[in-house]
Amino acid sequence: DLNLIKIEIPPKKEMGDFAAALGFLLAKELKQNPFEIVSTLANLLKEDSRFLNPCAAKPGFLNFFLAPFFLHNLTTEFLNNPKALSFQQKTEKIFLEYVSANPTGPLHIGHGRWAALGDSLARLLQHIGYEVHREFYVNDAGNQINNLNRSVDALKKGEPVPEDGYHGAYLKDALLFNGPAHHYFLSQQKETLKEFRCQFDCFYSEQSLHDGNEISKAINTLKDQGYLYQEEGALWFKSTLFGDDKDRVLIKNDGAYTYFAPDIAYHLTKINRGGQWIIDILGADHHGYVNRITAAVLALSQKKARMDVIIGQLVSLYRGGEPVRMSKRTGDMITLQEVIEEIGVDALRYILVSKKHSQTIDFDLEKVKEQNK
Numbered sequence: 001d002l003n004l005i006k007i008e009i010p011p012k013k014e015m016g017d018f019a020a021a022l023g024f025l026l027a028k029e030l031k032q033n034p035f036e037i038v039s040t041l042a043n044l045l046k047e048d049s050r051f052l053n054p055c056a057a058k059p060g061f062l063n064f065f066l067a068p069f070f071l072h073n074l075t076t077e078f079l080n081n082p083k084a085l086s087f088q089q090k091t092e093k094i095f096l097e098y099v100s101a102n103p104t105g106p107l108h109i110g111h112g113r114w115a116a117l118g119d120s121l122a123r124l125l126q127h128i129g130y131e132v133h134r135e136f137y138v139n140d141a142g143n144q145i146n147n148l149n150r151s152v153d154a155l156k157k158g159e160p161v162p163e164d165g166y167h168g169a170y171l172k173d174a175l176l177f178n179g180p181a182h183h184y185f186l187s188q189q190k191e192t193l194k195e196f197r198c199q200f201d202c203f204y205s206e207q208s209l210h211d212g213n214e215i216s217k218a219i220n221t222l223k224d225q226g227y228l229y230q231e232e233g234a235l236w237f238k239s240t241l242f243g244d245d246k247d248r249v250l251i252k253n254d255g256a257y258t259y260f261a262p263d264i265a266y267h268l269t270k271i272n273r274g275g276q277w278i279i280d281i282l283g284a285d286h287h288g289y290v291n292r293i294t295a296a297v298l299a300l301s302q303k304k305a306r307m308d309v310i311i312g313q314l315v316s317l318y319r320g321g322e323p324v325r326m327s328k329r330t331g332d333m334i335t336l337q338e339v340i341e342e343i344g345v346d347a348l349r350y351i352l353v354s355k356k357h358s359q360t361i362d363f364d365l366e367k368v369k370e371q372n373k
Contacts, residue, residue: 016053016063023060034060087129092306094130095275096122099193100137100282103186104148105170107336109315110283112196113361115336116352117312118281119198133275134200136193137266138186141206145182152181168333192337196345209265215257218265218300219250227299237264242295264296271297277306281357284313312357318364343368 010019022041023034030037038056045054045064052065078084098118101111122132139145151165152174161167177184186203193200209215219235222228227238233253237260240247250261270278278297282289290309297307317324317334324334340348347368355361 010061010063015057016055017065019057019061019063021060022062023056027060038062085127087127090129090131092130092276093274094125094132094277094279095135095270095273096125096132096279096281097135097137097270098281099189099198100139101189102139102144103182103189104144104166105168105185105333106173107189107192108333109317109336109339110312112336112339112348113315113352114281114283114312115193115196115198116349117310117357119196120349120353121279121281130277133202133273135270136200136203138203138205140182140186141210141262145180148185149181170333170335188337192335192340195340196336196349204266204269206262206266209262209269214269215261215265218268219261221268221300222250222264225299225302237296237299239292239295239299242298244291244295248292248295260292260296263293264300267293267297268300271301271305275305277308279308279310281310281312284311287311310357313360315352315361315363318362320366321364324365339365 004025005020005022008019008021010016023036023038026032026037027034035056035058038060041062042054042056042064045051045062050067050070052067054062054064057063096118098114098121099107099111100114101107107115118134122134125132147162147165151161151167152171154161154165155171156175161171171181173188174181174184190203219228222237227241228250229236229238234249235251236247237250238247248260249258250264251257267278280293286309290311294307294309297305317339342365343351351363351368352361
């Protein structure tokens, strides 16, 4: 019975591409020692050029490699078959959010990792038949934006930057821009992402949530569903009902929204815009965010929407083995634009998706530029 044959991958590469415990499977029927059986089978396979180095392994395994010509022919046959790479259209619409950098400066290499990962994932999902909506969430509300604009305005007037403002040398790039500084940095981010071959369907403004009263609408939705309660003057979301480790505050006792409240409103817009499967790619500092936003999506969608959060790890740059932290141009952070100009888009994208998202990436700018394997 062919269904009983289990093809496995050996624990060590040198043992073979594949292994099958055929000795044990046939021992009872053939009334032979398992090792003798696989030794006979190994000798038979040696006569077939598709197999390389078939050998018996105690106590009853048949190990073998596949010949390169055989693999090449299989791959060619597969790629030449129009049906092999065609997929049925899926019904679920995916909302994929990635990068979502603050518009307070240029993109850095970490943002580049989320961009490469998100764009590659979007292409794969589209290829297998999903409708994918690619979105960048613009954090253009709150103190950080006020502080940025105050900082640039001070520099324009020749005044010292406020103590709680932004002090990076890159701020001088925004001095000639006629408008709010965060509009300038967002436009620069868009240009860099376009060069990096990352296209977005929407840059969604956080400020629009406040302007459109979307936050109170989301809170009222949860209230109508019975998932909110008052305690110590604050309004809490019963996120523990949906797998979170503790309930979360949405409105503090001073009447102000927590950071979580706009995030809930934003994800409700994704559901209302047809998002049946929501995927967020977030930075390494968002580990505590996973359970609470998943709980919010499950509650708001009445468990009809699927939520996945991918946490990406950090990227460290080196040059000739030495860490690189300072930019020659700005005197502070290394920008993604600078790395693109030095490495090139293809090589950089490859490096940034070559390791699993949960692993940190250390890459040496000089090594990446070498023309070798």
